[in-house]
Amino acid sequence: MMNNGARVRPTLTDLAAFSAIAEHRSFRKAADELGVSRSSLSHAIAALEHSLGTRLLHRTTRSVAPTEAGERLLRRLKPVLQDLDQAIDAVVDDGGHPSGALRINGGEGAMRLLLKQIVPRFLERYPQVSLDLVTDGNLVDIIEQGFDAGIRLAEAVPQDMIAVPFGDDFRFLAVAAPSYLEVAGRPSTPDELRQHRCIRQRLPSGRFYRWEFEKHGHEIVIDVPGALTLNHTMLTIEAAADGLGIAYVPETAARPWLTDGRLVPLLEDWSPRVGGLRLYYSGHRHVPAALRAFINVMQDAS
Known part of the structure; x- marks a missing residue:
């Protein structure tokens, strides 16, 4: 039975801890997001439940879930915490500078572009922000994994996310070295690739692309058929340039080899442009000042 005596007003820290745990349904993930220990969160929830006189979370060794009272509190608490964050960020935008950590997940090609085109000017403009870029071939759940944003091709962005274009649309091209084409000939239709030596690519899921x-x-x-399989775009391009077969790669990644003639484009009339990269983030969560600043720099550079 909870204490029904004089209640102590809950602290903002305890309320924020409860909100994080209830949303993630995990003490570990909430602790990672808040940068505190799990034992600290456990003490905070115990203090909060004691001060309110009611249990807020069902806890077992394997799961955490809000009670009915916890669900009611969470529904009322989330917009209040978001408004508070926005008020603080408004003060920062008016007279201060964004700070803290900004975590972004994306594929290697996207990260290369960010490092070349966006990161230098962002770090120069916002030196108090710690930028944490994580390269991952898999499409991860950025909310579950604790990222502020992700960057992927437009077709891979989850539908419930807000997406901001980064860079131009592009196309995938079949490419090969002149030395390979001299021996094997040039395919004139995609079906003719079945008679060629192709360099296959394996996706992070294990499937062939x-x-x-x-x-x-x-x-x-x-x-496509092929005796060689790789799981890295740049290695695939280099293998094609060495005459090991036909590769299918982003035109932007292969451009230096295409420009100097080490690679030749194939089947160009069969290769339409597709949606390019998008930086995406949840529209259901407060957007940190550091992320808004990063998006502004990205849009200024486009």
Whole structure:
């Protein structure tokens, strides 16, 4: 039975701790987000439940879930905490500087572009922000993994996310070295790739990447043959430039090799442009000042 005597007003820290635990349904994930220990969170929740005189969380060795009272509190508490964060950020925007850590997850190619085009000017403009860029071939749940944002191709962005364009649309191209084409000939249709030596790429999921082509509304998807399989775009490009076969890669990544003639584009009329990179984040959570500043720098550079 909870204490029904004189109640002590809960602290903002305890309320924020409860909100994080209830949203993540995990003490560990909430502790990672808040940068505190799990034991500290446990003490905070015990103090909060004691001061309110009611249990807020069902806790077992395997799971955490809000009680009915906890759900009611969470629904009322979330907009209050978001308004408070926005008020603090407004003060920062008016007279201070964004600070703290900004965590972004993305593929290697996207991170290379960020490092080249965005990161230098962002760090110069906002030196108090600690930028944590994590390269990952898998499409992760950025909320569950504690990231502020992700950056992926437009087609890979989850539908419930807010997406901000970064860079131009682009296309995938089949490419090969002149030395390979001199011996094997040049394919004139995607179907002819089945008679060629292709360099296959394995996705992080373990599946082979299938090559996609489209012309006048006619789409062809081919699981190409090949004795060589790689799981890294730049290694695939280098292997193609060394004459080991035909590769299918982003045109932007292969551009230096295409420009100096080490690679030749193939089936260009079968290779339409697709949606480019997008920086994305949750529209259901407060947007930190550091992330808004990063988006502003990114848009200024476009």
